[in-house]
Amino acid sequence: MERNTISYKSKQFLMFAGPALILFCMVIIIPFIYGLYLTFTSWDGVSAEKPLVGFANYVSAFKDAYFWASMGRTIIYSAFAVIFVNAVAFALAYLVTSGIKGQNFFRAGFFIPNLIGGIVLGYVWKFVFNRAFVAIGAAFTDGTVPSLLSSTGGAMFCLILVSVWQYAGYMMLIYVAGFMGVSDSLKEAAMIDGCTPSQAMRNVTIPLMRTSFVTCIFLSITRCFVVYDVNLSLTNGEPFNSSVLAAMHVYNKAFIYKDFGTGQAEALILFVVCAIIGIAQVYIGKKGEVEA
Amino acid sequence: MASLSLKGIQKIYPNGYHAVTDFNLEVADKEFIIFVGPSGCGKSTTLRMIAGLEDISEGEFRIDGVLMNDVEPKDRDIAMVFQSYALYPHMTVYDNMAFALKLRNVPKDEIDAKVREAAKILDLEKLLDRKPKALSGGQRQRVAMGRAIVRSPKVFLMDEPLSNLDAKLRVQMRTEISKLHEKLGTTIIYVTHDQTEAMTLGTRIVVMKDGIVQQINTPEHLYNKPCNLFVAGFIGSPQMNFIDAVVNVDGDKVTLTVGDNVLNVPDEEKQVLIDGGYDGKTVVLGIRPENISDDPAFLVENGDHTVSTTIKVREMLGAEVFLYFDVAGTQMTARVAPDSPLKTGDAAKLAFDMEKIHLFDKETEKNLLHPEW
Numbered sequence: 001m002e003r004n005t006i007s008y009k010s011k012q013f014l015m016f017a018g019p020a021l022i023l024f025c026m027v028i029i030i031p032f033i034y035g036l037y038l039t040f041t042s043w044d045g046v047s048a049e050k051p052l053v054g055f056a057n058y059v060s061a062f063k064d065a066y067f068w069a070s071m072g073r074t075i076i077y078s079a080f081a082v083i084f085v086n087a088v089a090f091a092l093a094y095l096v097t098s099g100i101k102g103q104n105f106f107r108a109g110f111f112i113p114n115l116i117g118g119i120v121l122g123y124v125w126k127f128v129f130n131r132a133f134v135a136i137g138a139a140f141t142d143g144t145v146p147s148l149l150s151s152t153g154g155a156m157f158c159l160i161l162v163s164v165w166q167y168a169g170y171m172m173l174i175y176v177a178g179f180m181g182v183s184d185s186l187k188e189a190a191m192i193d194g195c196t197p198s199q200a201m202r203n204v205t206i207p208l209m210r211t212s213f214v215t216c217i218f219l220s221i222t223r224c225f226v227v228y229d230v231n232l233s234l235t236n237g238e239p240f241n242s243s244v245l246a247a248m249h250v251y252n253k254a255f256i257y258k259d260f261g262t263g264q265a266e267a268l269i270l271f272v273v274c275a276i277i278g279i280a281q282v283y284i285g286k287k288g289e290v291e292a
Numbered sequence: 293m294a295s296l297s298l299k300g301i302q303k304i305y306p307n308g309y310h311a312v313t314d315f316n317l318e319v320a321d322k323e324f325i326i327f328v329g330p331s332g333c334g335k336s337t338t339l340r341m342i343a344g345l346e347d348i349s350e351g352e353f354r355i356d357g358v359l360m361n362d363v364e365p366k367d368r369d370i371a372m373v374f375q376s377y378a379l380y381p382h383m384t385v386y387d388n389m390a391f392a393l394k395l396r397n398v399p400k401d402e403i404d405a406k407v408r409e410a411a412k413i414l415d416l417e418k419l420l421d422r423k424p425k426a427l428s429g430g431q432r433q434r435v436a437m438g439r440a441i442v443r444s445p446k447v448f449l450m451d452e453p454l455s456n457l458d459a460k461l462r463v464q465m466r467t468e469i470s471k472l473h474e475k476l477g478t479t480i481i482y483v484t485h486d487q488t489e490a491m492t493l494g495t496r497i498v499v500m501k502d503g504i505v506q507q508i509n510t511p512e513h514l515y516n517k518p519c520n521l522f523v524a525g526f527i528g529s530p531q532m533n534f535i536d537a538v539v540n541v542d543g544d545k546v547t548l549t550v551g552d553n554v555l556n557v558p559d560e561e562k563q564v565l566i567d568g569g570y571d572g573k574t575v576v577l578g579i580r581p582e583n584i585s586d587d588p589a590f591l592v593e594n595g596d597h598t599v600s601t602t603i604k605v606r607e608m609l610g611a612e613v614f615l616y617f618d619v620a621g622t623q624m625t626a627r628v629a630p631d632s633p634l635k636t637g638d639a640a641k642l643a644f645d646m647e648k649i650h651l652f653d654k655e656t657e658k659n660l661l662h663p664e665w
Contacts (some may be wrong), residue, residue, distance in 0.1 A: 188345050189378035193392035193439075194366040203391070208383045 003243030007237050045260040057265040066241075067266050072251035077156060077245060078224035081163045085220045086213075088168040107176065111169040118166065121231025127161045129234075152242035155235045159178045159243060162230055167223060171216045178212030179205070211285060218281030246270050294356050294369075294446035294479050295321050296342070301351035301505070303337050311337045312503045315351070319481070324473050326494035327483045334503035335483045336451055342481060343372050343449050356447060370441035372449040375456065377432045379424040379439070385411075386420040389438045390419065403442075410441040413475070414468075430461045437469075441476065450482040454489065463535040466492055468637070487527050491515070499523050507665050517662035521652045524578050524659065530614065530648070532578045533624040541571035548577055551620025553599040558646050564660050565651070576648035581614070584626035584642050586634055603638045617642070 002008060039057050041050040061067060092110050096103045113121065130147045137145030148154035182205050190200040205211075228247040232236065237244035237252075244252070250270060255262025294317035319325050327335035340346040341355060344365035353360045360368055371392075379388050386407055393403045397478045411417045414434040422433055433453060440448055440487055453469075454462045470493055474478055490497050491511045499506040499514065499522070507519045511527075518524035524532045537548035537555070546562035555577075557565065564621050565575070575643040585591070591598060606607040608630065609615040615626040615634055626642055634640050651660040 183376065183378070185374045185376050185378040186380065188343075188365075189372070189374060189380075191345070191365045192343060192372045193443075194369065194395040196366070199395065204380060208380075210382075 012047070026254045035264055036268065039268055041261050043260045044258045045254060046258065053261065054107035060262050061265040064253075064266065065263065066244075067198060067246070067249055067253070070244045070246045071270075072154070073242075073244065074225055074246040077159060077163075077227075078221055081159045081167075081224045082217060084160065084164045085167045085171055086216055088164055090175050092168060092172040093179055096172070097176055097179040104267060107173070110172050113166050113168075114170040116166075118227075118229030119233045121162060121166055122230045125158070125165075126234050129158055149235060150239060152239060155239060155243040158234060159227075159231065159245075161190060162234055162260040163224065163227065166230065167220055171220060174212050174216050174219075175209070178209035181212075182208045214281060214285040218277055218285075221277050225270065225274055293306050295319060296447065296479065296481075297352070297354040297357075298338075298342070299352045300494060301338065301341060301353060301355075302349045303334065303341060303346065304349040306515060310503055312341070315505055317498060317505075317508065319479060322477050322479055324480045324482065324493060324495045326490040326497045327481065327500060327541075328485065328490040328497055329500035329506075330485060332502075333500040335485075335498075335500050337503075339449055339451055339481060339483045342447075343370060344368050364404075369446045370449055371443050371445040372451065373433075373436045373440050373453045375452040377436040377453075377456075379432060379435055381424050384421055384423055385416060385427070385435050385438075387434055388424070389442050390446070392439065393441050401475060406442045406444075407438075410438040413441065413472070413570060421439045429457050430465060433457060433465060434468075437472070441472075446479065448478050448480040449656050450480065452484055453482075455484070455486070457495050462489075474611060480498075491527065499526060501526075502518060508647075516649065517659070517664075519659050519665055521576060521578070521657035521659075524650055524652070528580060530581050530625045530627070532580050533584070533622075534652075535577050535619055535622045535624065536654070537577040537651075538574050539570040539572065541566055548575075548579065550599065553619065554596075555599075555644060555646060555651075556596045561649065561651065561661055568660060572661075576652040576654055576656050576657075578652060579644055580648065581625040581627035583645040583648040584624070584628075584643065586615070586626070586628050586632055586642050590645075591641060591643045594645065595653075597644045597646045599644070600639070600641050603634050603636055603640050606634065606636045615640070 038050070040054060042056070043050040054069075061079045075106060092106075096107045096110070100106070105282050116124075126149065129149050134145050134147050148158050183261055186204055186208070187200055190204045195203060226247050227245060229250065231243065231245050231248045235243040237248055247270065250267045252263075254260045257263075296317070298315055298317045298319075301312060301315035303311065304310055310318060315334075315338055317325070329335050337346060341348050344360070344363065348361050355368065355370075380391065383391065386459075389407045390403045393406065398406075407420070408417070411420055414437055416431070416434055416438055416463040419427060419431060419435075424435065427435065433456075436453065450469075454465050457465060466489060469482075473493075473569075482489075482493060491514075494511055495510060496510055497514055498508045501522050507514060507523045509517075514523060514527045518527060518532075521534070521559060525534065535550055537550045540547045540549060541562075544562075544566075546565050548557055565571075601617040601619055603615050603617050604623075605616040607616070611630060613628050613630050613632050615628055615632070617624055617626070617640065628634070650662070651657065653660055
């Protein structure tokens with residue numbers, strides 16, 4: 001068969017990329033386009049009719065104070081969670097690459113929380129906050145101690161804490177790869193050049209782990225922006241809707257309040273925010289890429 | 293600049309493996325010392341102990357009389373050039389060279405002057421703004437040297453700095469390093485497994501094997517008077533020919549029988565064999581390829597030191613010819629003049645220059661003629 005023909009090349013392309021392309025279209029592109037179409041309708045999520053309403057859903061999404069409040073909460077939650085997730089993950093990675101005894105055991109141990117589903121994790125921690133901590137608090141104070149989840153600030157704090165517990169192990173692995181990617185001879189050269197361990201970390205190790213930092217920070221931001229499962233099982237938005245994050249608000253709007261069009265429009269806004277973050281990650285990551 | 297003293301240095305790993313055993317060396321100021329030996333002989337480990345990158349298990353290491361065993365690498369006033377160059381990839385050439393000075397809070401003007409001076413010496417002036425990834429192997433190597441130079445340290449340590457370069461560049465950089473040593477007048481300790489580098493660069497060479505020092509001396513001494521079979525075989529390219537020979541003492545006449553060939557031992561060498569009681573025993577005869585000749589005049593002069601053989605392979609290298617042949621089942625090499633008429637398959641008569649032979653004890657592998665270090 002002639003190899004340099006368009007039909008041969010097309011067949012080759014379809015053979016290798018075809019299955020993945022079809023799947024990608026089926027589960028990403030078509031639902032996305034359908035979702036985009038729904039933002040222009042006033043569908044209630046149940047009826048067969050989907051009347052077109054133009055940009056009315058976008059107008060109501062931009063006017064939805066609860067949506068923007070949930071977005072604000074998401075930004076605050078993300079800011080704290082991203083800082084703590086990365087700080088803890090970096091510290092754990094440093095610990096498990098420093099040559100301590102049983103470091104492989106610790107690596108596996110710290111990663112396990114990430115394997116537990118968000119729903120299960122939320123219920124486990126709900127029990128811990130509502131029962132275990134309350135019982136311990138009561139034992140120490142000889143009185144009744146309210147659950148952290150019962151106060152508005154406390155619920156957000158709990159969400160951040162559980163997220164750190166869930167994601168730190170996963171991010172740790174990326175930082176571990178970063179630490180291991182810095183050649184020993186560079187660290188030794190830094191020592192001979194006159195660096196203390198902290199100076200070597202600041203001047204050599206951390207700059208060379210830039211890719212790990214960019215990946216972890218942006219990955220944790222996008223994860224935090226779309227968090228739903230832990231939000232549902234741990235606080236369910238309570239108390240007084242004070243812990244409703246953006247994804248939960250979008251879900252509630254579409255499926256609880258049956259305002260599918262507006263919910264879908266708000267979901268699209270959330271998507272745009274995440275897409276901007278993702279593009280920024282790629283841009284910043286590429287810009288500062290360090291090759292040996 | 294500085295003098296170094298290593299006394300009874302040992303490196304024993306937690307699993308009990310002795311990487312370096314009883315290493316003793318006194319290095320005078322401005323010496324260019326080469327550690328040479330095959331892979332795994334402990335030369336890099338010794339260098340790393342000097343640098344402070346490995347702990348010294350036993351023994352004392354001093355720089356200018358000051359004990360350094362427990363001193364941090366940064367406080368030893370040494371600079372090191374790594375095999376991989378270890379340039380900081382996120383810094384420019386300028387910053388790589390200036391980094392150590394910045395850490396020591398040297399004034400900016402002084403840093404700039406030193407970096408530019410080193411860049412001038414190493415012809416790096418046009419590359420100061422580049423990152424290491426934009427440099428060739430040879431340029432990277434020069435930056436690594438520059439990083440060491442700017443600090444004006446007491447001792448330069450170099451761990452196989454040329455092994456990542458191609459053959460041509462290696463020769464060029466070898467000359468550059470030699471010139472640099474002359475110019476800076478520094479004490480240098482240089483690790484290599486390449487005996488040519490060792491011979492051409494070093495004022496003294498430390499030959500190591502299995503963590504043990506075999507011989508320490510000048511390149512000429514090591515070449516002409518190797519103290520044992522290992523040093524004799526390691527120094528020199530092509531390596532020295534070794535062949536078993538049976539000693540026959542008949543009055544004051546001593547001969548060596550190699551297969552069907554009988555070689556007369558000169559007066560200077562024969563006394564050692566008589567005194568050592570080697571009559572009837574087998575020794576190892578060592579002779580360098582350039583001390584075997586097919587020159588007709590030499591053959592006439594040395595008629596009683598000849599071997600008859602067949603040339604297996606002839607290699608023409610331009611300025612010289614290598615002839616490969618077997619004597620008593622052992623392959624040997626002769627380095628002869630390029631106009632040698634001998635070709636592959638020719639029957640040949642070759643003469644040994646018996647004044648240049650080496651004799652080694654078969655058991656101890658010591659050089660019977662030059663047992664001293």
